[in-house]
Amino acid sequence: MYRIVKKRVLNPTVSLMEIEAPAVARKAEPGQFIILRVDEEGERIPLTIADFDREKGTVTIIYQVVGATTEKLNHKEQGGFLQDFVGPLGRATETEGLKRVAVVGGGVGTAIAYPVAKKLHDVGCHVDLIVGFRSKDLVILEEEFKAASTNLIIGTDDGSYGKKALVTDLLREQIEAGAKYDRVITIGPVIMMKFVCELTKKYDIPTVVSMNPIMIDGTGMCGGCRLSVGGETKFACVDGPEFDGHKVDFDEAMARGAMYKDFERHAYEEACNLFQQEVK
């Protein structure tokens, strides 16, 4: 069992948990992920590592309530326990030799962009951190983002905070204003990553995307997380989760990601009903 050391609500649907998992914290690097199970009957879900503290032996995850499992997770409180927590899995982000990078995050994906930005910033890289949210009340981790970037650019879809623009527009502005990026790293909804990659391809900027497909074991055993990269099949869990964004087949990834949509919606509704009954 793995103790929840801290829980912090970041916005109405996104929360942060710091989990006591010394074996994971020991080796965790930005870009890697964990798999957790909330309880004994629970499904295994992958979540990217948002932060870690080797000395305290803790790993931070940030999740958005999107389905039955994240709903159950969200009902766990500080001091409670998670059944299973395994990692670190996948390959770490490559940060070597980068001088100027744009880290582009959208929605809850920004939480995963954070440790990558932080690491790059720590090693002296110029980091333009471009984060996008639907509206002001969904903005998360602003202080952390500021501390982990040279230049923080926030955009909202409705203009209620920062600039009224999509992250692709914000990135284009930077590029057209003369920013010379060695690399763009983008993390967020698949559709957003797809458009970021279409943009950077025009400008010929190497771009890395972090994929978060459906997974079970996370060690290369099931192949459920496979995706096409440059015409080859890759497993996100062991070959990724980061890939060359100009080679990923995003449309296929989106279709595969929706495989259990009906099941998930149904399970989510059931979980919500269950929790409502408990409240009564």
Place this chain on the structure above:
Amino acid sequence: MANMRPDKNPMPHQDPQVRACNFNEVALGYTREQAIDEAQRCLNCKHRPCVSGCPVQINIPEFIAKVAEGDFEGAYQIISRDSALPAVCGRVCPQESQCEAKCVRGIKAEPVGIGRLERFVADWHNANAAGKAVAPAPNGHKVAVIGSGPAGLTCAGDLAKKGYEVTVFEALHLAGGVLVYGIPEFRLPKSIVQKEVDTLKELGVKVETNMVIGRAITIDELKEEFGFEAVFIGSGAGLPKFMNIPGENLKGVYSANEFLTRINLMKAYKDGADTPIQHSTRVAVVGGGNVAMDAARCAKRLGAEVYIVYRRSEAELPARAEEVEHAKEEGIIFKTLTNPTEILGYHNPDDPRDPRNGSVAGIRCVEMTLGEPDASGRRRPIVKAGSEFDIELDCVIMALGTSPNPLIKSTTKGLDTEKWGGIIADENGLTSRENVYAGGDAVTGAATVILAMGAGKTAARAIDETLSK
């Protein structure tokens, strides 16, 4: 005088039509009368050919003689001298190509049902005589075992019995390896695997689940930082193969590993399970091994019409005859001499948001004939010209075999492997790294439970010889 009836006592089974709708064990096991009667068919041959057919050389005639006398616990003690997992092996060993293939009774009629007797004895022991195992006095040596499948469990058990402080590291949340994620409940009830793991714990073995060796801890760290004097790698062959044909990444295409893991480990077949699985109408399982049979029979139990698609003929099916027979009884349709060339996808030209877009709609196949034998000794399948045809279906399961996971190799310097990924180990299981041993599917590629168990035993013996010097 031996019982000279020519045929084996038949194994009582759940009715095929009933069992095709449930996940309970198919074979029900001998009664004590059937077991004694079957044991009396053994001729107790002096030259004991059956023993030479057993990968771990269980003293078969001796245990069968005890069964014939009704001394079941005595029989169990004889088996357990050589086998760590009799309740498992009695169920999943390919006896027809091992011990029973050598049985003298099999020359003119049916061999003695050695596997069925082994299973009976192990189940009898578990139900009637299993006390708690007692941990022996520690001998002060620490050994790490990577993987909790049959190789790892056996190696850990043998070392623990000699007083070694053994820690088993398992990547998944549950110990048992392929015995829990791969082999279905209806062939090997998970309570039997749990019993074996519990016994190890009673012997003092620590089982650390959720530990991915190679990521969380490397083998070098196990030795240098964590004080393990020897390491046994029993990480199996978990990497699924695909055919690399068009359409393999469509929604509804599973590796057998994924399909079986969802069902067996995650219990997706149960109502209300948190883990989803596609309940298909019509399924093609590509491949002809035991894993293909398991996947097909699981899909059937989830309510689908199921095809086995295999490129050679029925005679070449690598699966055990018993599994093929069970699958047929349950209504699995065999399309042999058939090879897929493409998985066809659904696409609604009028609605790009149709949720079925990108799902499996069918499979395109060609018919095959058999030509000259190839390097494997089996006749090479050749495409029959103009034989292309489609099968309409909504799920394809690829059961083409697995290879060893490269994670340990890629994170352990100086660990030599074959080109295809198998770890190179000598006859004692010793790898190219000092005090690092390996065995089971991680070395041989996908094989059997009993061979993995044998490798675990061999390595345990070698580790003991080295560390007790």
